[in-house]
Amino acid sequence: MATFDPINRREFMASAAAFAASFTIVPSNVIAGLGKIPPSDQITVANIGCGTQGLREMGELLQNPKVRVVAVCDSNKFSTDYFDWSPYGIRNDIRKTLGDDTWWEGKLGIPGGRDIGQEYVEKYYGKNKPSGRYKGCESYEDYRELFAKENGIDAVKIMTPDHTHASIAIAAMNKGIHVVTHKPISNRLLEGRKVIEKAKTSGAITHLLAWSDRPEYRQIKAWMDAGLIGELKEIHNWSYRPVWQQWTKRPSPAMPIPEGFNWNLWLGPIPDMPYHKNYTHNVFRGWYDFGGGSVADMGHYSLFPLFETLGINKSPLAAKAFGTTTREEVNQVYQWVDNNVAFPASCTIKWNFPAQSTLPAFDLFWYDGGMKPFAPEELERDGKDTPDEGLMLVGTKGKILGGFRGENPVLLPESTMMTGRDSERINSREVERNTSSWVDAILEGKQTPGSFIRAQTITDTINLGAVALRAKSKINFDVNSLQITNNEKANEYLTREYRSGWEI
Template sequence: MKNPEKLSRRDFVGTAASIAASISIVPSHVIAGLGKVPPSDQITLANIGCGTQGLREMGELLQNPKVRIVSVCDVNKYSEDYIDWSPYGIRDNIRSVLGDDNWWHNTKGIPGGRDVGKAYIDRFYQKNSPSGGKNSCTSYEDFRELFAKENDIDAVKIMTPDHTHASIALAAMDRGIHVVTHKPISNRLLEGRKVIEKAKSSGVITHLLAWSDRPEYRQIKAWIDEGLIGELKEIHNWSYRPVWQQWTKRPSGSETIPEGFNWDLWLGPVPEMEYHKNYTHNVFRGWYDFGGGSVADMGHYSLFPLFETLGISNSPISAKAYGTTTREEVNGVYQWVKNDVAFPASCMIKWKFPQQASLSPFDLFWYDGGMKPFAPLELEMEGKDTPDEGLMLVGTKGKILGGFRGENPVLLPETKMTSRPSSERIDSSKIDRSSTTWVHAIQSGTQTPGSFTRAQTITDTVNLGAVTLRSGKKVDFDPSALNITNDNEANKFLTRDYRKGWQI
C-alpha cells in the first residue's frame, strides 16, 4: 500500500475491500438505512465545462445522492453572453433545484463559466448536506491542473466543445479516472479511434451520453427479424437541425479577448487563430475545427442506440455528401463562396455499410437543415408526408417509420398495424428516459451499454461524414487500415494539425 499520508480516498476505496473484514466500522448499509448515502459510497465527480449544457445537466447530478461534484473546470471564469434556445430555461431549472426564485435575478443575459458552476454546487450542498457543505467545490481554469492537484476524483464528466473531448478523456484515462462525455467522443476519426483504444486498454468505465435505452428499437428489430420488411436495404434519418448559426467563411477583423476567458486553452489542439466570439459558446458546433455538425450533435442520439440494437458493428466503407452552397456580392457581382471552414446550412450524407453479423450490406442516409426524404408511396396513398424529423427503415418487402429516435414506430402502410398485437404499439411519451446507467456501472465496476468500447462504429460514421463534406467528393474508407483509399488528399481530414503540446 501507499504511504498512509499520501493515500487518497480513491486509493483507499480501491484497496478497502481486501481489508474490510479486519476493520470494525459502522457498515455503509446502516448509514444507508437512515436515508443517507455514506461518503465512501459516493462517486466523486469533476465537471469539466460549465456552459449552457454543462449547467443544464448539473442539477440532476446534484440531486443524485450517489454522486458528489467536487470540482469544476472551465476556461471561462464568468460571463453573461451565452447562447441558448431558451432565455430562462437554465435559470429556472437552477432555481427549481436550489429552491431559490431569486437566482440570477440581476443578470443581463445567460450566465456561464466556472464561477457559476461553483456557486451553484456550493449553494446546493450548503442547503442539502448534513455538514452544511463545508467542503467547498474546487475550481480550475485548466483541466490539466485539475488532474494534477485533485487526487480523489473517481470520474470526470466532459461538457466542453467537441474539439477538446479527446484530449480531456485521454488525460483522465491516463490517471485511471472514469470518463463520461457528451457527444462526440471526438470530432476527428483518428482521434476517436485512439480514445476508444485507450478505453479498452485502461479498463476504466466510460460512457457516451448519447446512448439511451430505446424499446422502440427493440420492436423495430423484432419486426425485421420476423421478416416483415424483408431484407434491410436503407436507413433514413433526418433532423431539422442545426439551430445554431452556420458560417460560410472566417470572421473578418479582430476582437478583444474577454476578461476572464482563456482563449489559448479554449483552442486546445487547434492551430493558432485570432479570437472571435463567432467561434465560441454554442456556435462552435458549425465550424469544422471545433464541432461535428448536425450529424454529430443529433445523429449520435438516434443512430448510436440503433446501431447497438441492430448489431451494426462494422464501420462504413464509403461516404458521399451534398451541402448547400453560398453566394455573395463582390463589386456588384454575385460569386460562389468556397466554404472550406464550416458545415453547410443543410446537407445530405450517404454511407455504405458492409455485411454485418445479421444484416446484409445497406445504405444509411442523413438529412439536416430542412432536408428530408420524399414521402414513400405508402404515405402518399394516405395523404401524408414524412414528418419534420424522423427515422425510416426500408426493406425489400416493406418499411418502418418512426420519429427522429424511432418514437412510436409503425409498419407502412399503417393499416398493417391493425393485424399486429396491441403490445407492438409503443407510446414513446410514456417511456421513462431517465437513466443513471453510468452511475451504477462505476459503482459496480461494469461497463455501460454506452461505453466508448462499443462506440467505434458511430464515431467512425459521423466523422467520416465530415470528411466527405470537406473533400467535396465520395470517399472510400478502409476501416482496418484507417485511410481513404480513393483520394489521398482527403486523408488529412481524418486528423488535424496539432499545436505543440497538444498532440494526440
C-alpha cells in the first residue's frame, strides 16, 4: 500500500532551498523558474490524456501559479483528426493562453496528442524565460513508463477515455501520487468500488472533477427543509445530450492503425479488437466498452453535488431503463437491431433509492437524447413547458424546477409559490466558482469536497444505470454483496473481461 509521508516533496525542496540560500542569495523568480511562487509551494502535475478535453482544460492548469506541469502522456503522438463541438475551440483556447494569435496558423483539423500537449506546456512556460524557450516537460506514450521514471510528481490529472480511468488512478495511488480525474471514476461498478477503496486506504488526496459548489442546491435544500414541497418523492434530471454519434453495431471493416497511435495501449484493459476510428478521438463515450453514455458524461455534473447537498449517500436498490430501438434493412426487410455494444441515442432510466438519513425513499429519473418529463400541471396552468435541459424535484406538496444543474430554481406553481420569494432566487451566473479546489487541497494536505471517498453513491448510480440499459429489464441490486439478485447474467455488466495483465 502506498504511504503519503508527512515530510513530502515540497517540504524537502523548501529545506533544500533554505540550505542553498545559506551560501547564495537567489531572487525568488529565479528559484521559481516559472514565476514568483517557489517550487516548494507548487504541486507538480502529470497530465495524462491530451485529446480535446485534456487540451481544453490544460490552459487553466498552466495559468495556475500553484501548479507546474512536468509531464504529459498520451497513446497518440500527434494527429489532427479529433472530433469536437467547435472547429476552432481548441485552437482558440491555446492561442489565448499562449498569447499567440498565430499558433496553428495555416493548419487544418482539430489537433491532439502528446506532441501538442508538450508543445503547449513548453511554449507557455517559455514565455517567462529570458530566452523565450523552456524544456522541462517530459512526454510519454505509456503512463506506466511515466510512473516508473518520474519520481517527483505530486499529482496526476487523468483526461483519458473512461475505460482507462480506474487503471491509471490505482497505479498512481500505488506510487504515492494524488489523483484528479475527469468523470467517471470508472465505467464499471465493481471497478469503481475498487478505486474508491484504494482512495480510502492509500491516504491519497483524490478529486472527481465533476464536483462543483452549487449554491442553487443549498437554496433548494433550504426550501425542502422549510417543508415547502413536503416529503421528497421524485427527482427528475434531463439533458439534450449526447452530442456525439451513437452507434448500433461494431464498425466494419477494420481500418489500418494510424502511424504514431498505440492502439493496444489505448485499449488498455479491453481485450484486443480491430481498430476503427469510430472508437477513438472523442467518440468513445457512446460505447459500452469505452464510455458511460450521456448519464456519465453529464449526470455527474448535476447529480454528484446534488447528492452531496441533500445527504444522499446510500446507493440505489433497483434500476430500470428504456432506450431507443433501431431497425436496419436486410434483403428488403427492415429488422430490429439487438444492440448490446453501444448506448442508445436516447433513453430514460429510473432508480429506486432507499430512505436516507434525512430523506424518505424516493425515485430518481434520468432522460437524454431529447427525452424529458412532460410538463406538470403547475407549468401547464402558467402556459409553460419543461425546458430542454432541467432538474425537477417532486414532493408531496409541491415541486422545485431549475436548469440542468439547478440554475435559477423556482417553486411550482411559480405564480403562487414564489410570492414573496423572488429575492431568494440565485442568478447562478453571478456566483464565482473555485475551479482549483483540488490544487489548494493538495497543498494543504486535506481531502477535497469532490474526493473519491465521497463519490461512491454517484458512481454506483451511474454505472447501475448502464447495467439496467444492457439488461433490458428491472434489476435489483444488493449493496452488501454487490450483486444483481434477480438477473444472474446482468452481473456480467458490473465488471468487464480484462486483457491479460490489466486485471484490477
